[in-house]
Amino acid sequence: MRTKHSSWNKSLSFVNWVQSNDNDDEQQYVAYLSNIVHLPNVTKINFETNVDPSGSADIKFILQACPNVIDLKISPLYLYLAAIIDNPSLxxxxxxxxxxxxxxxxxxxxxxxxxxxxxRFPSLTHMEVRVASFNYFESAIDILLSHQQNLSYLNIGHSTPAIFNQPFSRSHIIDKRCQAFGFNTIDEHKMHFCVNKVEMKIVF
Structure with a gap:
């Protein structure tokens, strides 16, 4: 794999990912990486390339080595895996x-x-997701609105024109947030809602 890191050692990007077949190899790679980057300083990790889910062990070792990461870019394929999403060490x-x-x-x-x-991610303030069909993701939006209290930015990109099965409007979003968290959790004057052919964006 090829690794890029910022000059301030705050960000890591993994490019042209090829998963290892041996845990010892991956642990050696992490040890090598720690010689060029102070891993506890890393706050952002970007797994740029979609990869075979069998590479979940690599993801685990890298995340474990960067305990202060707060910004993560990752394929959703990994988050379907119990080895990642339910891993006690993560x-x-x-x-x-x-x-x-x-x-x-x-x-x-x-x-x-x-x-x-x-x-698993109760502290989220910012989430971006790109889906093949908005309608397939539609019910998930209410889950995010009703459970992620700290969420202040949500961007949903979609590859097909959105056809809404239920009304998504500014007032609908405000009502969902207020029902879940109370009337003092959202400033209606600062809330921004935009939907078009390629994305839905909500800023609280």
């Missing part, structure tokens, strides 16, 4: 993630995955 790391970017490709991100995400 739970504390997931709890501190504030920015989650799932836009590595268009895919069907289902409401079951989103239900797991709101449990």
């Amino acid at each position: 739970i504390s790391i997931f709890k501190q993630i504030k920015i989650l970017d799932l836009i590595t490709k268009y895919s069907n991100v289902c409401s079951d995955l989103v239900s797991n995400l709101v449990k």
Whole structure:
């Protein structure tokens, strides 16, 4: 794999990913990486390329080596895997993630995955996801609105024109947030809602 890191050692990007077949190899790679980057300083990790889910062990080792990461870009395919999403060694790391970017490709991100995400990532303030069909993801939006209290930015890209099965409007979103968290949790004057052929964007 090829690794890029910022001059301030705050960000890591993994490019042209090829998963290892041996845990010892991956541990050696992490040890090598720690010689060029102070891993506890890393706050952002970007797994740029979609990869075979069998590479989940690599993801685990890298996240474990970067305990202060708060900004994560990762393929949603990994988050369907119990070896990642239910891994006891990663739970504390997931709890501190504030920015989650799932836009590595268009895919069907289902409401079951989103239900797991709101449990594992309670500190999210910023989330981006790109889905193959908005309608397939529609029910997941209410889950995010009703369970992610800290969420202040949500961007949902979609590859097909959106046809709404239920009305999505500014007032609908405000009502959902107020029902879940009370009337003092959202400033209606600062809330921004935009939907077009390629994305839905909500800023609280």
